[in-house]
Amino acid sequence: MSSPFAAVALAITRGFLRDRTALFFAIVFPLMFLVLFGGILTDRGQPQVEMITVGDIAIFEQLPPGAKAAFDDAFDVRPLGDLDAAIAEVRDGDADVAVVMEGRELVAHYTQTDQVKAAMTQGALAAFVNGANLAAAGAPPVVELRIEAVEDDSLETIQFVTPGLLGWAVAMSAAFGAAANLQGWRQSKLLRRLQLAPVAPGTIVGARVVVTVLISLAQMAIFLGLATGAFGLQLSGWWWLGIPLLVAGTLSFMALGLLSGALAKTQEGAVNMANFLVLPMAFLSGSFFPLDGAPQWLQMVSQALPLRHLNDAMLDVLVRGQGPEAIWIPLAILLGFAVVVTALAARLFRWDGE
Amino acid sequence: MTAIEVRDLVKRYGELAAVDGVSFDVAKGEFFGILGPNGAGKTTALEMIEGLRQPDSGSIRLLGEPVWPRNAALLPKMGVQLQTSAFFERLTAREQIRTFAALYGVAERAADAWLERVGLTEKAATRTEQLSGGQAQRLAIACALVHEPEVVFLDEPTASLDPQARRNLWDLLSGINDSGRTVVLTTHYMDEAEALCDRVAIMDRGQILKLDSPSGLVRDLEAPVRITVAPGGVSLGEAAEIAGVDHAVEDETGLVLSTRHPAGVLTELAERGGLDGLQVKAATLEDVFLDITGREYRA
Numbered sequence: 053m054s055s056p057f058a059a060v061a062l063a064i065t066r067g068f069l070r071d072r073t074a075l076f077f078a079i080v081f082p083l084m085f086l087v088l089f090g091g092i093l094t095d096r097g098q099p100q101v102e103m104i105t106v107g108d109i110a111i112f113e114q115l116p117p118g119a120k121a122a123f124d125d126a127f128d129v130r131p132l133g134d135l136d137a138a139i140a141e142v143r144d145g146d147a148d149v150a151v152v153m154e155g156r157e158l159v160a161h162y163t164q165t166d167q168v169k170a171a172m173t174q175g176a177l178a179a180f181v182n183g184a185n186l187a188a189a190g191a192p193p194v195v196e197l198r199i200e201a202v203e204d205d206s207l208e209t210i211q212f213v214t215p216g217l218l219g220w221a222v223a224m225s226a227a228f229g230a231a232a233n234l235q236g237w238r239q240s241k242l243l244r245r246l247q248l249a250p251v252a253p254g255t256i257v258g259a260r261v262v263v264t265v266l267i268s269l270a271q272m273a274i275f276l277g278l279a280t281g282a283f284g285l286q287l288s289g290w291w292w293l294g295i296p297l298l299v300a301g302t303l304s305f306m307a308l309g310l311l312s313g314a315l316a317k318t319q320e321g322a323v324n325m326a327n328f329l330v331l332p333m334a335f336l337s338g339s340f341f342p343l344d345g346a347p348q349w350l351q352m353v354s355q356a357l358p359l360r361h362l363n364d365a366m367l368d369v370l371v372r373g374q375g376p377e378a379i380w381i382p383l384a385i386l387l388g389f390a391v392v393v394t395a396l397a398a399r400l401f402r403w404d405g406e
Numbered sequence: 407m408t409a410i411e412v413r414d415l416v417k418r419y420g421e422l423a424a425v426d427g428v429s430f431d432v433a434k435g436e437f438f439g440i441l442g443p444n445g446a447g448k449t450t451a452l453e454m455i456e457g458l459r460q461p462d463s464g465s466i467r468l469l470g471e472p473v474w475p476r477n478a479a480l481l482p483k484m485g486v487q488l489q490t491s492a493f494f495e496r497l498t499a500r501e502q503i504r505t506f507a508a509l510y511g512v513a514e515r516a517a518d519a520w521l522e523r524v525g526l527t528e529k530a531a532t533r534t535e536q537l538s539g540g541q542a543q544r545l546a547i548a549c550a551l552v553h554e555p556e557v558v559f560l561d562e563p564t565a566s567l568d569p570q571a572r573r574n575l576w577d578l579l580s581g582i583n584d585s586g587r588t589v590v591l592t593t594h595y596m597d598e599a600e601a602l603c604d605r606v607a608i609m610d611r612g613q614i615l616k617l618d619s620p621s622g623l624v625r626d627l628e629a630p631v632r633i634t635v636a637p638g639g640v641s642l643g644e645a646a647e648i649a650g651v652d653h654a655v656e657d658e659t660g661l662v663l664s665t666r667h668p669a670g671v672l673t674e675l676a677e678r679g680g681l682d683g684l685q686v687k688a689a690t691l692e693d694v695f696l697d698i699t700g701r702e703y704r705a
């Protein structure tokens with residue numbers, strides 16, 4: 053004999069796990085986006101320069117280890133025996149630059165067709181040649197350049213999309229689950245039936261909340277696991293601060309679902325309404341692409357959305373390495389949103405469909 | 407001992423008085439039926455007695471206690487099957503009844519025993535969505551009874567079942583008050599009320615028109631018994647002459663005689679050798695309904 057709380061929680065969990073549509077929208081569908089953004093579009097950040105080398109080019113081989121890594125990042129190198137053939141390839145656009153040593157000169161043949169790459173090639177080659185000259189002279193460098201990333205742009209695509217897509221996935225399943233439950237249980241009169249069982253309403257509500265939160269955490273585990281394992285997501289040391297954030301976010305999305313359930317007349321209506329709320333919210337909250345380019349008024353609107361605050365805070369703690377100070381305000385906003393919207397839903401809820 | 411005491415119950419929805427001044431008592435151990443056509447107010451009355459809806463006026467006592475607002479002390483003593491099958495989604499029959507059992511603090515063994523008792527052991531691993539209408543009703547009844555309540559409310563347990571399934575369910579239902587349990591059942595099937603209930607309240611348009619045992623209701627009606635015999639035995643003229651026959655007609659099925667003294671008429675017919683194809687039809691609750699409302703009963 054299990055406790056009423058455990059029995060209801062188990063019943064809800066079974067209902068969820070056996071609902072293929074719900075599972076698809078909670079897990080598979082958002083993961084498809086993760087694979088799409090993280091796996092396929094991930095290398096767009098920095099185009100490599102395709103370089104053909106003709107003959108031995110000593111300075112490239114003698115680069116110190118640090119410079120060697122930078123060089124490999126910037127250039128995709130392949131050797132070719134014949135200079136004319138190499139230049140022909142550059143002209144045809146099959147390569148960006150062909151380099152050859154002529155005595156003490158490093159000669160680079162490139163085309164101006166792609167100006168960005170041309171500039172990159174020039175700058176990078178000049179830097180390597182200067183570096184090689186200095187190293188050969190044995191003089192210690194007077195000034196050293198150290199580069200540190202500060203901008204979001206420096207985040208790899210996967211770093212950026214994982215928190216946003218996770219937020220969207222959690223918003224969908226929490227809101228849909230709450231909406232479908234409230235309407236479905238009302239229509240089937242299960243809510244009435246449970247009212248007549250000797251259990252406090254808090255037990256039923258609590259079971260539903262606990263199951264939804266566990267589903268969210270499972271989504272988080274799957275998302276972060278896949279993104280780290282397969283797409284090279286680098287989690288910051290504070291990533292676990294995402295757990296309280298996600299719990300608070302889940303509560304506010306459940307509240308949205310309850311509101312949909314209270315407003316709609318049928319279960320389909322409730323799920324559609326939840327969809328109607330969640331999808332635009334996901335776009336406006338930067339779940340799919342950054343909002344940096346969006347107009348100011350849109351940014352303002354998005355501040356009213358719980359997912360916006362969840363996404364920003366998740367990005368801060370999961371990948372930007374910010375600590376506890378980054379989550380207090382979003383936590384307060386998310387919980388406040390949950391309380392206000394749940395109260396509104398409770399006011400609007402009607403037992404009878406009419 | 408009274409189990410349920412209802413006085414002057416009223417519930418309005420806007421202009422409509424769904425329940426309009428209903429009073430009755432149900433004794434402990436009684437099988438009580440509320441019979442009426444669609445929209446009569448049966449569900450509304452029942453849900454007020456269960457404590458799910460607040461009456462506009464009137465009083466209700468269940469086992470001596472008020473039911474509104476939600477009376478936690480009463481909940482374990484009552485079992486409820488609502489008009490729709492209120493189940494958790496995507497659970498099997500066994501999971502379903504075990505969940506309800508847990509809500510009432512009842513062991514799984516007892517839940518499984520009820521599954522057996524309503525004949526669903528074979529369907530224990532079937533999802534409730536895939537049960538037939540009759541099986542789902544059995545499960546709903548078992549879920550209502552799993553904690554052995556003193557009073558059971560069943561709202562149209564046989565609605566939307568085919569005649570065979572209805573009769574199967576009657577066997578189950580007639581057994582559930584053997585142990586002295588009080589049962590309140592709503593139905594719009596006359597034959598069901600006749601077959602199952604100790605007393606029946608006939609309800610229409612929010613009011614109780616008559617309340618008595620099924621046989622008492624029919625007896626009060628003093629409606630004639632209809633005797634039908636095959637054509638050719640006795641002539642129409644001959645039949646009309648028999649003492650006690652109020653009315654005689656001949657139609658394609660044979661000779662139809664109305665009488666309030668069936669014994670004498672049958673003896674006379676027998677003496678004349680006119681009993682071939684005999685059918686005797688007593689008045690039913692349908693005739694009672696027609697008599698009090700002037701309307702044909704349409705379930």
Ligand SMILES: Nc1ncnc2c1ncn2[C@@H]1O[C@H](COP(=O)(O)OP(=O)(O)OP(=O)(O)O)[C@@H](O)[C@H]1O
Binds near residue numbers: 406448
């Ligand atoms: N929540 C409600 N709001 C408005 N009207 C209602 C509501 N519930 C019931 N009614 C109306 O009250 C009347 C009685 O309904 P009720 O459900 O009690 O009938 P019933 O006898 O149970 O009918 P059925 O045999 O179809 O179940 C109907 O006319 C119905 O439309």
Ligand SMILES: [Mg+2]
Binds near residue numbers: 448449450489561562
């Ligand atoms: Mg009804």
